Amino acid sequence: MTESGYQDREQSELKHYAIKLYLEAAARILGSAWDLKYVDCCAGPWNSTKSDYSDTSFGIAFEVLRTTREELSGRNRAPRVACLFIEKEKIPFSELDTFAKTKNSSDVRVHARNWDFAERINDIVRYCSSPRTFPFILIDPWGWKLAGISQISPLLKLKPGEVVINLMSSFITRFVNDSATDLSDLLGEDFPELRSLTGTELEFAVVRKYCDLIKREGDFAYVCALPVMKPDSDAFNFYLIYATRHAKGVEVFKSVEKRTEERTHVVRADVQKRQRQERGGSLDLFEPTVLYRERKYQQLATDNCERAKRRVLDLLQTTGEIPFDDCWAEALQYSAVYQTDLRSWIDAWEKDGTVLVKGRKFPAELLKRGCGHVLAYQGQVASS
Ligand SMILES: C[S@@+](CC[C@H](N)C(=O)[O-])C[C@H]1O[C@@H](n2cnc3c(N)ncnc32)[C@H](O)[C@@H]1O
Structure with a gap:
C-alpha cells in the first residue's frame, strides 16, 4: 500500500x-x-x-x-x-x-x-x-x-x-x-x-x-x-x-x-511507474512524470477549446455586442477550458479585426470579469 x-x-x-x-x-x-x-x-x-x-x-x-x-x-x-x-x-x-x-x-x-x-x-x-x-x-x-x-x-x-x-x-x-x-x-x-x-x-x-x-x-x-x-x-x-x-x-x-x-x-x-516495475522492468532513470503517457485529457482540452470558442463566436455573431462576463461564463463551463484560453481567442479576433473590445481603462488592460469590458462583433451579424 x-x-x-x-x-x-x-x-x-x-x-x-x-x-x-x-x-x-x-x-x-x-x-x-x-x-x-x-x-x-x-x-x-x-x-x-x-x-x-x-x-x-x-x-x-x-x-x-x-x-x-x-x-x-x-x-x-x-x-x-x-x-x-x-x-x-x-x-x-x-x-x-x-x-x-x-x-x-x-x-x-x-x-x-x-x-x-x-x-x-x-x-x-x-x-x-x-x-x-x-x-x-x-x-x-x-x-x-x-x-x-x-x-x-x-x-x-x-x-x-x-x-x-x-x-x-x-x-x-x-x-x-x-x-x-x-x-x-x-x-x-x-x-x-x-x-x-x-x-x-x-x-x-x-x-x-x-x-x-x-x-x-x-x-x-x-x-x-x-x-x-x-x-x-x-x-x-x-x-x-x-x-x-x-x-x-x-x-x-x-x-x-x-x-x-x-x-x-x-x-x-x-501508477504507470508502479506498473512498469510490476511487469519486471528495471528501475526508471527518469522521474515518473518524464515517462508519463496520456492522450485523453489533452484531447478533451483541445476539443472543448474548439467547442467553447465556436460557442462564444456564435454568441457574438447573434448578439453583435456582448459583455465579456457573459463570454467568460459561457466558455468556462466547458471542462478543461480556462480564462487564458478565452483571452487568447479574443486577442486573435482583435488582431484580425473580428472583434472590437470596448471598456478598457488603458490599452493593455487584461480582460477580466466584473470590469465592464464589452466585445463588439465587427463582421456580419447573423439575423436571428
Ligand atoms: C462511492 S461510496 C462513497 C464514498 C465517499 N463519498 C467518499 O468519497 O469517501 C458510496 C457510498 O454510498 C452508500 N450509498 C449508496 N446508496 C445510498 C443511498 N441511497 N443512501 C445513502 N447511502 C448510500 C454506499 O453504501 C457507499 O458507502
Whole structure:
C-alpha cells in the first residue's frame, strides 16, 4: 500500500483532492457571511485505510470545516457549522456514527444518519433550511441511478446552496445504447438521440446534457464539470458536477479543476511507474512524470477549446455586442477550458479585426470579469 492509502483507487484520491480544495475556498468565502451546513448524502466509509478517516469524503470535509471555523473565529467571525453524514448500509454506518459522535462539539455539530438519502430528501431539505445558512450538498453514489434529476430535485432547489454530484460518465455512456435502460431522469426524455454519437462526442454530450438539466432544475447560473481520470487507463472515470449561482464559485472551481488536472498527471505517472516495475522492468532513470503517457485529457482540452470558442463566436455573431462576463461564463463551463484560453481567442479576433473590445481603462488592460469590458462583433451579424 502506498503512503497515501489510495493504492488502486487513485480516482478517489483525485476526487478527495478536488473536494478538499473546493470546500476550503468555499467555506472561507461563504463562512464570513453565512452559517454553514454540509451534507454528504453517500458518506461511506468506503475502502478507507486510515484510522482517522482522512481518506474519506466525510473525514476530509469535517477537517476542512473545523479548521476554517477556527480561522474565521480568529477574525471574530465564527459561523455556526454543522455536518450531516448519511449512509445506507449498516456496517459502514456504524463506523460513520462512531466518527460523528467522537467529532461532534459545540464548534462543529456532526450527526450521522442510517438513511437511504433518496427516501429522506424532505428531512435533508429541512436540515438545510435554517435561517442565514448556506448548505453544501455532496451526492456521491455508486453507479448513476441516484443522480437522477427528479430524485434530487429538492436538493438542487435549495437557495442559497451549492451541489457537487459524482456523475459516473464511464458507466452511463455504456448504457446509452442499451434499449432496456431508461436514462430519461438523468439525460432528459430525448436521451435516445444520443445513440447516434460515439466515443468522445458521446461522452461530451452526456456530461453537457446532465449539466444543462441540473442548471435548469436548480435555477443555477453556472454548472461546471471536473473530469476525473481512471488511474490505470487513458480514460475518464467520472465527472464532478458543480452547480452554483455565483460567478465567484466558478472562479474557485476552475482553479480547483486546474490543480486537480496537474495532480492527476502526477498520480497517474506514479501508477504507470508502479506498473512498469510490476511487469519486471528495471528501475526508471527518469522521474515518473518524464515517462508519463496520456492522450485523453489533452484531447478533451483541445476539443472543448474548439467547442467553447465556436460557442462564444456564435454568441457574438447573434448578439453583435456582448459583455465579456457573459463570454467568460459561457466558455468556462466547458471542462478543461480556462480564462487564458478565452483571452487568447479574443486577442486573435482583435488582431484580425473580428472583434472590437470596448471598456478598457488603458490599452493593455487584461480582460477580466466584473470590469465592464464589452466585445463588439465587427463582421456580419447573423439575423436571428
Ligand atoms: C462511492 S461510496 C462513497 C464514498 C465517499 N463519498 C467518499 O468519497 O469517501 C458510496 C457510498 O454510498 C452508500 N450509498 C449508496 N446508496 C445510498 C443511498 N441511497 N443512501 C445513502 N447511502 C448510500 C454506499 O453504501 C457507499 O458507502
